[in-house]
Amino acid sequence: MARKKKKSKVRKRVKTFLIVIFATGLLAFAGLKFILEPYIKNKIRVELNKNPKRLYEIIFDDIDLNVFTGSVKIDNLTITPRDTAKVPLENGAISGLISAQTELLQVKEFKIVEFLKTKRLIMDRIKVENIVINYLSNPEANPPEKNMSGNLEQVIPDKINSIDVNYFEILTAGFTYTLVNKPEEPLFIIDSLSVAVENIRVDSATIQQTVPLTFTHIDMNSSYINYAPLKFYTLSTSGIQFNVQDSSLTIAQFKLIPKFSKKEFNRQIQYNTDLFSISVDSIVLKGINANELAAENAIHLNCIDIEKPDVEIYRDKRLPDAPFKHKVLITGGLNKVNRNFVIDTVKIINGKLEYGEMSEGADKAGNVFFNLFNITAYNITNDSVTIENKSNLEMDFTGKLMGQSDLNVHLVFFLERNDEYFTASGTLAPIAAAEFNPMVEGLMPVTITSGNVKQAKFDFSATDDVSDGELTLIYENLKVDVSKLNDTDKKSGGLSAGANLLINGNNLPGDNKYTKGRIHFDRRKDKFIINYLWNSVKTGIISIVAPVANKNKKLERQEKKDQKHKD
Numbered sequence: 001m002a003r004k005k006k007k008s009k010v011r012k013r014v015k016t017f018l019i020v021i022f023a024t025g026l027l028a029f030a031g032l033k034f035i036l037e038p039y040i041k042n043k044i045r046v047e048l049n050k051n052p053k054r055l056y057e058i059i060f061d062d063i064d065l066n067v068f069t070g071s072v073k074i075d076n077l078t079i080t081p082r083d084t085a086k087v088p089l090e091n092g093a094i095s096g097l098i099s100a101q102t103e104l105l106q107v108k109e110f111k112i113v114e115f116l117k118t119k120r121l122i123m124d125r126i127k128v129e130n131i132v133i134n135y136l137s138n139p140e141a142n143p144p145e146k147n148m149s150g151n152l153e154q155v156i157p158d159k160i161n162s163i164d165v166n167y168f169e170i171l172t173a174g175f176t177y178t179l180v181n182k183p184e185e186p187l188f189i190i191d192s193l194s195v196a197v198e199n200i201r202v203d204s205a206t207i208q209q210t211v212p213l214t215f216t217h218i219d220m221n222s223s224y225i226n227y228a229p230l231k232f233y234t235l236s237t238s239g240i241q242f243n244v245q246d247s248s249l250t251i252a253q254f255k256l257i258p259k260f261s262k263k264e265f266n267r268q269i270q271y272n273t274d275l276f277s278i279s280v281d282s283i284v285l286k287g288i289n290a291n292e293l294a295a296e297n298a299i300h301l302n303c304i305d306i307e308k309p310d311v312e313i314y315r316d317k318r319l320p321d322a323p324f325k326h327k328v329l330i331t332g333g334l335n336k337v338n339r340n341f342v343i344d345t346v347k348i349i350n351g352k353l354e355y356g357e358m359s360e361g362a363d364k365a366g367n368v369f370f371n372l373f374n375i376t377a378y379n380i381t382n383d384s385v386t387i388e389n390k391s392n393l394e395m396d397f398t399g400k401l402m403g404q405s406d407l408n409v410h411l412v413f414f415l416e417r418n419d420e421y422f423t424a425s426g427t428l429a430p431i432a433a434a435e436f437n438p439m440v441e442g443l444m445p446v447t448i449t450s451g452n453v454k455q456a457k458f459d460f461s462a463t464d465d466v467s468d469g470e471l472t473l474i475y476e477n478l479k480v481d482v483s484k485l486n487d488t489d490k491k492s493g494g495l496s497a498g499a500n501l502l503i504n505g506n507n508l509p510g511d512n513k514y515t516k517g518r519i520h521f522d523r524r525k526d527k528f529i530i531n532y533l534w535n536s537v538k539t540g541i542i543s544i545v546a547p548v549a550n551k552n553k554k555l556e557r558q559e560k561k562d563q564k565h566k567d
Contacts, residue, residue: 366442373399471540
């Protein structure tokens with residue numbers, strides 16, 4: 001009997017203890033939920049805008065805080081520059097201001113106890129949805145050098161020693177870049193941008209760096225990018241990725257697509273100019289140094305790889321030429337860049353290229369194309385220190401001309417010279433002459449009916465003024481048909497016979513009439529280097545194939561006279 005009473009008392013004590021524990025827990029929960037959480041919410045509001053030195057004011061509609069799970073959800077968060085921040089922007093004391101508004105900011109597994117103990121803000125995940133960011137820039141600003149001295153309070157509240165985030169993502173962001181003197185005209189727009197960053201850290205050490213944080217991986221994707229000065233094109237990319245381990249930036253599916261058809265493009269321009277259509281599988285920049293981007297020393301990239309570019313270029317020569325404007329060549333173009341840079345290697349891999357040109361009187365464009373081409377360039381720089389040690393930029397081109405014959409070209413640009421001096425050499429493998437009809441028929445009422453090119457090679461040097469060199473062209477049985485000017489479908493026997501008498505049908509070593517071509521071309525300085533290269537080679541071809549049309553004959557006769565006087 002006594003034992004039963006004792007057991008009953010123990011049960012009552014256990015039950016009472018459990019009730020007390022439950023009641024204590026309930027009171028603790030109520031205290032956390034109805035006392036501590038409101039206190040923390042209010043503290044967050046106060047601390048975010050407490051420091052008057054900060055440039056921004058941060059406000060939000062509501063905050064949902066759960067101290068048990070360490071989660072925070074903030075609705076309609078807005079970050080806006082304070083009125084006092086606009087004055088230094090306009091005066092050039094700061095270079096830019098950001099304003100942002102997001103519908104949702106969500107934090108998961110926020111280590112509240114750790115933060116209260118150490119002032120270290122540790123979060124597992126931050127998600128931002130539907131955010132609009134505007135950057136107002138003053139490009140003429142000359143802000144003083146940053147001197148954070150490891151102090152975070154200008155950037156984040158002074159109650160925080162560091163910030164660690166395992167995973168940060170932005171879903172559906174819009175970004176605009178605007179100049180302070182034209183705030184209503186965005187210069188750069190990105191739509192539907194998504195960003196994911198892993199292992200972010202901000203502390204007293206990182207805040208002193210050019211990029212004030214560290215991370216291990218970043219992915220960026222955007223469905224639409226618009227750069228306002230591109231009146232005739234849409235620029236887009238399917239994704240941008242920065243890899244911290246090898247300091248590389250990858251741009252996937254880069255596209256520069258015309259907004260207009262060829263006909264509509266011609267209606268909107270006054271003078272003939274190139275219309276481009278470019279798509280690239282990927283562009284990879286390797287060896288990026290973020291600190292160099294903001295420092296005064298030369299920017300250095302190890303390599304740029306451009307994978308599978310598909311390029312179409314069209315020009316309608318029926319429109320008049322633009323008023324003369326001097327176009328620089330390679331060395332001049334590099335020197336026009338107002339920031340010193342060094343790129344060790346640029347590679348264009350497995351590309352396709354087609355150039356079409358509509359001439360006066362033609363009913364279709366002449367086309368030259370490369371179904372596959374590769375380019376490798378070395379030592380692309382305008383840095384004087386680098387040029388002192390390595391003065392030449394070298395470039396190699398290999399491609400299937402008209403999809404049939406291997407063309408190899410080697411260019412050397414002498415960067416230390418002031419006259420744009422360069423050398424060019426190249427070889428072309430055997431090809432049937434009729435393969436050039438897509439180009440020839442669009443430029444003149446002529447069709448190549450027979451002929452075989454056995455070998456072609458050229459070697460010349462050039463300055464900003466003139467090119468000079470030699471061309472070897474070995475071929476046989478070259479014949480053409482000339483169409484009636486008013487009907488390109490009908491051949492003119494008389495004109496064709498006359499044309500075949502004027503051209504040199506064979507140029508074979510050992511023949512009495514075998515000759516090598518003279519390359520000599522006075523550069524048109526309102527044209528770029530491709531035009532210069534082609535016209536230089538063309539003078540050599542004409543001097544062999546159609547000597548009657550050789551404009552260099554008079555020059556050659558004068559040089560022979562000069563040589564006789566010297567002898």
